[in-house]
Amino acid sequence: MSSSGWARLSTLTDLPGGDAPKERLGRIAVYCALVVLCAYFAAPIVLMITTSMRPLNEFMSGSIIALPRSWTSDSWVKAWSTACVGTKCLGLYPHFANSILVVVPATVISTIIGAVNGFALTKVKFRGANTVFTLIWLGCFIPYQAVIIPTAQLLGMLGLSGGLIGLSAVYTIYGIPFTTLFFRNYYLGVPDELIRSAKIDGAGFFRTFLHIILPLSPPIIIVTVIFQFTQIWNDFLFGVSFTTGANQTVTVALNNLVNTTFGVKEYNVDMAAAIIATLPTLLIYIFAGRFFMRGLTAGSVKG
Amino acid sequence: MIAQGGSVAGKALRASSGQSEAARPAPNVRSRFEVGHWIALSPSLGLLAIFIYGFIGWTAYISFSASKMVPNLQFVGWSNYQKLWRLDPWIVASQNAVVFTLLYVFIGTCVGLGLAILLNRQVRFEGLFRTIFLYPAALSLVVTGVVWKWLLNPGSGIESFAHGLGFQSFRFDWIINSQMAVYAIVIAGVWQISGFTMAIFLSALRGVDEEILRAARLDGANTWALYAHIILPAIKSSFVTVTVLLAAFALKTFDLVVAMTASGPGYSSAMPATFMFDMAFWRNQLGVSAASAITLLVFSVLIVSPYVFFRVGQVEHSH
Numbered sequence: 320m321s322s323s324g325w326a327r328l329s330t331l332t333d334l335p336g337g338d339a340p341k342e343r344l345g346r347i348a349v350y351c352a353l354v355v356l357c358a359y360f361a362a363p364i365v366l367m368i369t370t371s372m373r374p375l376n377e378f379m380s381g382s383i384i385a386l387p388r389s390w391t392s393d394s395w396v397k398a399w400s401t402a403c404v405g406t407k408c409l410g411l412y413p414h415f416a417n418s419i420l421v422v423v424p425a426t427v428i429s430t431i432i433g434a435v436n437g438f439a440l441t442k443v444k445f446r447g448a449n450t451v452f453t454l455i456w457l458g459c460f461i462p463y464q465a466v467i468i469p470t471a472q473l474l475g476m477l478g479l480s481g482g483l484i485g486l487s488a489v490y491t492i493y494g495i496p497f498t499t500l501f502f503r504n505y506y507l508g509v510p511d512e513l514i515r516s517a518k519i520d521g522a523g524f525f526r527t528f529l530h531i532i533l534p535l536s537p538p539i540i541i542v543t544v545i546f547q548f549t550q551i552w553n554d555f556l557f558g559v560s561f562t563t564g565a566n567q568t569v570t571v572a573l574n575n576l577v578n579t580t581f582g583v584k585e586y587n588v589d590m591a592a593a594i595i596a597t598l599p600t601l602l603i604y605i606f607a608g609r610f611f612m613r614g615l616t617a618g619s620v621k622g
Numbered sequence: 623m624i625a626q627g628g629s630v631a632g633k634a635l636r637a638s639s640g641q642s643e644a645a646r647p648a649p650n651v652r653s654r655f656e657v658g659h660w661i662a663l664s665p666s667l668g669l670l671a672i673f674i675y676g677f678i679g680w681t682a683y684i685s686f687s688a689s690k691m692v693p694n695l696q697f698v699g700w701s702n703y704q705k706l707w708r709l710d711p712w713i714v715a716s717q718n719a720v721v722f723t724l725l726y727v728f729i730g731t732c733v734g735l736g737l738a739i740l741l742n743r744q745v746r747f748e749g750l751f752r753t754i755f756l757y758p759a760a761l762s763l764v765v766t767g768v769v770w771k772w773l774l775n776p777g778s779g780i781e782s783f784a785h786g787l788g789f790q791s792f793r794f795d796w797i798i799n800s801q802m803a804v805y806a807i808v809i810a811g812v813w814q815i816s817g818f819t820m821a822i823f824l825s826a827l828r829g830v831d832e833e834i835l836r837a838a839r840l841d842g843a844n845t846w847a848l849y850a851h852i853i854l855p856a857i858k859s860s861f862v863t864v865t866v867l868l869a870a871f872a873l874k875t876f877d878l879v880v881a882m883t884a885s886g887p888g889y890s891s892a893m894p895a896t897f898m899f900d901m902a903f904w905r906n907q908l909g910v911s912a913a914s915a916i917t918l919l920v921f922s923v924l925i926v927s928p929y930v931f932f933r934v935g936q937v938e939h940s941h
Binding site: 345353357363439455464469472492496560571593596603608611616 | 654655656657658659661662663665666667669670673674675676677678680681684693737740741743745751753754755756757758759760761762763764765767768769770771772773778779780782783786813816817818821822825845870873874876877880881884894895898899902903908911912914915916918919922926930
């Protein structure tokens with residue numbers, strides 16, 4: 320009695336669709352596909368975490384891919400403070416610090432410049448504004464291979480070769496096309512009347528920017544800061560080209576760490592180091608995913 | 623999305639500034655404003671003129687000079703380019719670039735579109751699924767390379783895992799096989815980029831007009847017909863975006879190769895970007911390195927320029 324009642328209820332809810340069984344099969348197929356794809360995408364990070372917590376002797380006895388029988392954080396401590404990067408065995412910590420010293424100023428300065436540029440390109444009408452803007456954002460597309468040799472030569476001439484200041488300046492400059500693009504597109508949506516009334520009140524360019532435009536900008540500032548931080552933190556090409564030895568950023572040092580082996584290959588330390596190297600961008604992604612995604616799509620779709 | 627946010631903020635403020643619209647700014651105020659505007663723009667314009675356009679020009683000049691370890695300004699015409707196309711590592715790198723780009727673009731587009739279509743079917747836990755598909759985009763390519771090198775290494779990864787399960791004859795050694803190493807890099811590259819293509823396609827799918835879809839449904843169109851005749855044609859501009867961006871990324875591929883194979887075995891998985899780097903920083907062949915960089919730039923421009931014209935057209939249109 321009750322079972323037939325349930326059956327009738329489910330037929331009732333399925334009725335409007337017409338081909339209910341087919342529809343339900345389709346839903347099941349969708350979820351199956353999603354779960355399988357999830358496994359493919361999630362497996363590497365899950366294995367990174369479990370492997371980083373496995374003691375080394377478990378690799379000798381059993382399979383390399385397996386859950387730890389006993390959990391340990393030794394490899395994290397080693398990756399952070401004593402693992403060898405090239406000939407120095409101080410762990411990733413000094414390189415992590417280098418990355419912060421390089422990335423933070425480059426992110427802040429390129430974001431400020433981008434905001435001012437975006438304002439100048441949208442709210443002041445001048446001949447050739449579109450040409451200027453096109454020349455700026457084309458900088459997003461050039462392969463950096465075409466500028467590396469002159470950049471290295473210039474850094475050498477200025478005595479900044481291999482140092483953090485030069486690297487940070489390079490990131491700042493090549494970040495300007497992206498930050499300008501972001502702010503310019505955002506400010507296109509700010510009505511011109513706002514600026515006009517400020518001009519009538521006699522406010523100059525920078526005062527108008529500070530008092531009228533900047534208060535409207537927090538959303539795009541967050542998107543830009545996150546985009547720049549992630550891009551620069553993850554960069555390898557400039558880091559490996561313009562820094563050496565103790566000045567390497569964490570992304571460069573990670574590559575050296577996994578390629579520095581004395582004796583047994585310590586996969587657990589490699590994986591702990593990989594997670595440490597990506598932790599800041601991963602945390603940003605987890606806690607500000609919405610802004611991260613906006614940055615990715617804005618950096619590519621809009622223009 | 624961003625433009626939308628801006629216009630919402632703008633709408634709230636438009637009301638308060640509406641009454642002063644009729645007035646005109648005094649001429650001296652306007653010029654003061656324009657001075658400030660040029661003061662604001664000129665440092666960036668100067669820096670980009672030097673660091674992008676000037677440096678490209680300088681690289682081009684080096685590519686026509688006799689530079690080896692140190693710059694040598696003696697003009698030697700096309701000889702660096704001739705040397706370049708006679709070097710086997712460069713030929714291999716170019717072939718790899720073609721193979722890698724085609725596969726990376728094709729598979730990356732298909733997987734991303736598939737993920738977006740699946741997520742667009744009102745699934746539960748969509749946020750969770752999206753988070754999982756997109757997180758590789760937050761990882762650096764070096765981290766991606768380190769993980770996949772470990773997974774694809776026959777002694778440590780998937781092959782040894784299968785052996786442990788009892789499949790002794792299972793072989794998966796692409797990464798150490800000079801014929802297959804470039805395909806191993808494709809696996810890692812596609813894994814890293816698919817979430818990004820998904821994000822672009824998903825935002826395009828969400829923009830398709832609901833009314834049209836409902837009308838087509840009422841006319842009896844099934845899901846396949848809906849996608850084939852309405853949805854996919856409606857999002858065709860995002861195909862252009864994805865294809866061009868992925869091709870541009872693929873041509874520049876550097877980090878992944880360095881982290882996964884270091885161009886090996888031998889130089890079998892070299893790419894133009896790794897070739898350029900080795901020539902400049904290890905072999906002291908600045909002239910040949912610059913020639914390879916300019917060649918890479920030319921191919922990037924060829925790929926990107928249709929898209930650039932498309933976007934410039936849009937920019938002009940919006941004014």
